Amino acid sequence: MTSLRSVAQESETVGAAMRAVGAAARAAARALANAPRAQKDRALTQAAAALRARAGEILAANARDLAAAKARGLAAAFLDRLTLDGTRIEAMARGLEEIAALPDPVGRVLARFERPNGLLIERVATPLGVVGVIYESRPNVTADAGALCLKSGNAAVLRGGSDSFHSSAAIHACLVEGLRGAGLPEAAISAAPSASREAVAEMLAGLGGALDVIVPRGGRSLVERVQKEARVPVFAHLEGVVHVYVDRAADLDKATKVLVNAKLRRTGVCGAAEKLLVDKACAATHLKPLVQALLDRGCAVRGDGAAMAADPRVTKASEEDWRAEYLDAIIAAKVVDGLDAAIAQIETYGSHHTDCIVTEDREAAEKFLKEVDSAIVLHNASTQFADGGEFGFGGEIGIATGRMHARGPVGLEQLCTFKYKVRGDGQVRP
Amino acid sequence: MTSLRSVAQESETVGAAMRAVGAAARAAARALANAPRAQKDRALTQAAAALRARAGEILAANARDLAAAKARGLAAAFLDRLTLDGTRIEAMARGLEEIAALPDPVGRVLARFERPNGLLIERVATPLGVVGVIYESRPNVTADAGALCLKSGNAAVLRGGSDSFHSSAAIHACLVEGLRGAGLPEAAISAAPSASREAVAEMLAGLGGALDVIVPRGGRSLVERVQKEARVPVFAHLEGVVHVYVDRAADLDKATKVLVNAKLRRTGVCGAAEKLLVDKACAATHLKPLVQALLDRGCAVRGDGAAMAADPRVTKASEEDWRAEYLDAIIAAKVVDGLDAAIAQIETYGSHHTDCIVTEDREAAEKFLKEVDSAIVLHNASTQFADGGEFGFGGEIGIATGRMHARGPVGLEQLCTFKYKVRGDGQVRP
Numbered sequence: 011m012t013s014l015r016s017v018a019q020e021s022e023t024v025g026a027a028m029r030a031v032g033a034a035a036r037a038a039a040r041a042l043a044n045a046p047r048a049q050k051d052r053a054l055t056q057a058a059a060a061l062r063a064r065a066g067e068i069l070a071a072n073a074r075d076l077a078a079a080k081a082r083g084l085a086a087a088f089l090d091r092l093t094l095d096g097t098r099i100e101a102m103a104r105g106l107e108e109i110a111a112l113p114d115p116v117g118r119v120l121a122r123f124e125r126p127n128g129l130l131i132e133r134v135a136t137p138l139g140v141v142g143v144i145y146e147s148r149p150n151v152t153a154d155a156g157a158l159c160l161k162s163g164n165a166a167v168l169r170g171g172s173d174s175f176h177s178s179a180a181i182h183a184c185l186v187e188g189l190r191g192a193g194l195p196e197a198a199i200s201a202a203p204s205a206s207r208e209a210v211a212e213m214l215a216g217l218g219g220a221l222d223v224i225v226p227r228g229g230r231s232l233v234e235r236v237q238k239e240a241r242v243p244v245f246a247h248l249e250g251v252v253h254v255y256v257d258r259a260a261d262l263d264k265a266t267k268v269l270v271n272a273k274l275r276r277t278g279v280c281g282a283a284e285k286l287l288v289d290k291a292c293a294a295t296h297l298k299p300l301v302q303a304l305l306d307r308g309c310a311v312r313g314d315g316a317a318m319a320a321d322p323r324v325t326k327a328s329e330e331d332w333r334a335e336y337l338d339a340i341i342a343a344k345v346v347d348g349l350d351a352a353i354a355q356i357e358t359y360g361s362h363h364t365d366c367i368v369t370e371d372r373e374a375a376e377k378f379l380k381e382v383d384s385a386i387v388l389h390n391a392s393t394q395f396a397d398g399g400e401f402g403f404g405g406e407i408g409i410a411t412g413r414m415h416a417r418g419p420v421g422l423e424q425l426c427t428f429k430y431k432v433r434g435d436g437q438v439r440p
Numbered sequence: 441m442t443s444l445r446s447v448a449q450e451s452e453t454v455g456a457a458m459r460a461v462g463a464a465a466r467a468a469a470r471a472l473a474n475a476p477r478a479q480k481d482r483a484l485t486q487a488a489a490a491l492r493a494r495a496g497e498i499l500a501a502n503a504r505d506l507a508a509a510k511a512r513g514l515a516a517a518f519l520d521r522l523t524l525d526g527t528r529i530e531a532m533a534r535g536l537e538e539i540a541a542l543p544d545p546v547g548r549v550l551a552r553f554e555r556p557n558g559l560l561i562e563r564v565a566t567p568l569g570v571v572g573v574i575y576e577s578r579p580n581v582t583a584d585a586g587a588l589c590l591k592s593g594n595a596a597v598l599r600g601g602s603d604s605f606h607s608s609a610a611i612h613a614c615l616v617e618g619l620r621g622a623g624l625p626e627a628a629i630s631a632a633p634s635a636s637r638e639a640v641a642e643m644l645a646g647l648g649g650a651l652d653v654i655v656p657r658g659g660r661s662l663v664e665r666v667q668k669e670a671r672v673p674v675f676a677h678l679e680g681v682v683h684v685y686v687d688r689a690a691d692l693d694k695a696t697k698v699l700v701n702a703k704l705r706r707t708g709v710c711g712a713a714e715k716l717l718v719d720k721a722c723a724a725t726h727l728k729p730l731v732q733a734l735l736d737r738g739c740a741v742r743g744d745g746a747a748m749a750a751d752p753r754v755t756k757a758s759e760e761d762w763r764a765e766y767l768d769a770i771i772a773a774k775v776v777d778g779l780d781a782a783i784a785q786i787e788t789y790g791s792h793h794t795d796c797i798v799t800e801d802r803e804a805a806e807k808f809l810k811e812v813d814s815a816i817v818l819h820n821a822s823t824q825f826a827d828g829g830e831f832g833f834g835g836e837i838g839i840a841t842g843r844m845h846a847r848g849p850v851g852l853e854q855l856c857t858f859k860y861k862v863r864g865d866g867q868v869r870p
Binding site: 040043044117123125129131136138139222223243261264267268270271272275357375379380381383384385386387388389390391392394395400401402413414415417418419427428429430431432433434435436437438439 | 470473474547553555559561566568569652653673691694697698700701702705787805809810811813814815816817818819820821822824825830831832843844845847848849857858859860861862863864865866867868869
């Protein structure tokens with residue numbers, strides 16, 4: 011009984027603390043929405059300076075997190091994501107300065123029209139409000155996500171993973187120093203006072219109406235939980251089941267170069283290719299060299315009968331292979347009967363994230379770009395360009411496969427909503 | 441027991457039928473997304489022709505609904521919304537033709553940028569997918585909402601009120617005739633096979649993943665239920681607590697004209713003014729004539745001490761009056777201490793729908809337009825312009841006060857999402 015009661019009490023305390031953070035962030039959001047560009051940029055550059063000046067403290071905090079993580083026996087990949095060093099801190103600081111240098115997304119005039127009655131109507135970008143970010147072990151998300159929210163005039167509530175708690179707190183202190191230096195409310199970038207699961211549950215419930223949107227940054231189970239349980243909108247993608255379709259009119263060299271890069275440049279990113287579709291009309295010439303290019307670089311290939319016939323190293327693909335996101339040096343390859351069959355395969359088995367056609371036939375390319383219903387569709391380019399930085403957005407807070415508001419890389423522009431400003435001279439409606 | 445079982449069975453049958461409708465609409469959505477403009481427009485103009493040709497059938501169906509509604513003793517305002525006649529049918533038909541004449545919102549290039557590596561990136565408008573519309577007694581919503589969804593390449597699932605069931609079904613038959621004539625799938629505009637509450641519950645649950653968004657059209661209790669229970673995004677506004685702020689630099693004649701129109705042109709619309717705020721600095725000259733202009737036209741005024749002192753007909757406002765949406769010839773009026781106090785009052789008591797400043801001071805106007813966080817902010821114009829038609833959108837499916845995706849009047853453009861088309865020539869990522 012006692013222990014149950016204390017758990018309930020603790021959870022109530024976390025809940026109250028989280029809702030207080032939400033209310034403070036909501037109040038800060040209004041000041042931030044009206045802050046001029048120079049003030050926001052000053053906060054960012056002063057935060058960058060603080061990151062450099064306090065690198066020692068940050069590394070000491072990171073050492074505490076790392077020691078605890080090692081003691082818990084966490085995997086090497088996890089430890090790598092958690093580890094900070096001078097280079098990574100400098101990269102964070104430069105990231106803040108780069109975001110400061112970007113144009114202000116707030117106040118952009120998105121559309122302007124004059125009505126016959128003389129009313130001048132403008133659709134103008136405004137901040138979304140308060141953005142909740144739930145992330146796992148990467149402490150640098152604290153700086154990246156906080157800076158993108160600040161620049162777009164949004165308050166942020168950041169909840170980092172418990173394993174990176176001290177590192178994130180040290181980085182967060184630098185962001186707060188920047189806000190203070192610029193005369194902006196410190197709650198504009200708030201950190202959850204607890205890394206507990208209750209803190210996450212409170213955020214998913216919306217912090218008493220304070221959160222406008224939640225962005226989960228992390229593995230599949232985190233994203234799945236957020237998508238399932240959140241009572242506020244979510245910008246996220248669950249997986250990237252990314253296809254490369256090599257059309258009958260594909261240039262083989264180009265196809266090979268694009269495919270190898272799309273699959274193997276980095277295998278753990280959401281834009282990494284997971285499926286190879288080869289047009290039946292060019293399978294005789296293209297399938298074998300494409301499959302072998304991957305095999306020779308250490309990529310496992312699971313295939314249909316044609317792919318298996320192309321090279322003895324190809325193993326038989328199961329039905330699940332056509333839906334799988336490996337995030338590893340594995341690909342599933344098959345022959346399809348032309349462009350329509352390729353599109354049908356992608357629509358049936360894909361995840362509407364990123365898909366690519368390789369072809370010299372412009373008409374086929376345009377049909378693919380139009381009919382494949384994915385956030386990003388590419389013609390003759392590696393799917394690993396699916397990234398806000400590569401799109402020129404100066405960073406991204408995530409990639410979304412939802413259809414509402416944001417889709418694809420979510421940068422500063424998609425962290426804004428809009429309002430209509432209507433200017434008249436006494437017009438009334440008849 | 442038997443009766444409970446049969447209720448459960450019926451609810452299961454409705455559920456299965458609704459999910460089947462959802463699946464068919466989802467399949468139709470893909471065909472519609474790729475349909476060329478001419479085909480969509482042909483469906484709309486043929487549906488308009490069918491409305492005219494089948495006006496007799498529609499009026500007969502409407503007579504059935506009206507007889508039942510009268511027998512149930514429904515109010516006169518309700519019966520008026522439900523009633524169709526030749527003029528209203530012709531207006532529906534012309535509405536379809538006007539939507540056909542609008543530019544196609546699908547395929548618009550929203551942004552285009554070339555990257556240093558030569559990649560050409562376009563953000564292109566695409567349909568949202570499947571739009572669910574839940575409405576009450578107005579049968580014309582069937583035609584309006586169906587047409588807006590069709591033009592924007594979205595499939596629609598329409599669930600009209602049970603009181604307008606036969607009227608809506610007769611109108612829906614005309615839309616289906618148009619779709620058939622244009623060679624588009626009939627499920628592109630689907631009607632719920634039942635007007636039961638179970639049908640609504642199924643739609644709020646998303647029809648097994650088939651619905652991308654729900655638009656409620658009707659009274660407060662409907663919108664409240666949809667906002668509370670829907671598991672998919674909602675485009676809606678709960679209420680319009682609309683303010684007119686008369687600034688110290690307001691022209692009195694202009695202010696009177698705008699205020700009277702904003703309050704009294706139609707009192708039952710969401711853009712009707714519900715609050716009058718008068719700047720203390722001009723209250724001595726402006727408050728009395730403004731209040732009397734309303735009183736003399738039959739509008740009740742509830743006010744603070746200053747407003748009560750202006751005219752004996754003004755009654756005392758309670759705290760609830762500052763938050764109330766009357767939708768009637770009633771207004772709450774008070775004096776505020778300048779622009780900042782007006783903005784604070786609106787942010788505290790308003791509903792972020794539509795608010796207006798009357799002033800000749802351009803700087804004050806710009807501050808108001810920037811800092812009032814409402815979907816529509818106006819300067820020197822009646823708040824009753826809060827309407828998609830008045831914005832030139834060629835109709836609206838509703839007005840949204842949410843911050844995600846759509847805000848303000850929701851027309852064809854906001855019924856679209858976007859994708860990124862990336863065109864390269866073999867680019868890979870280093």
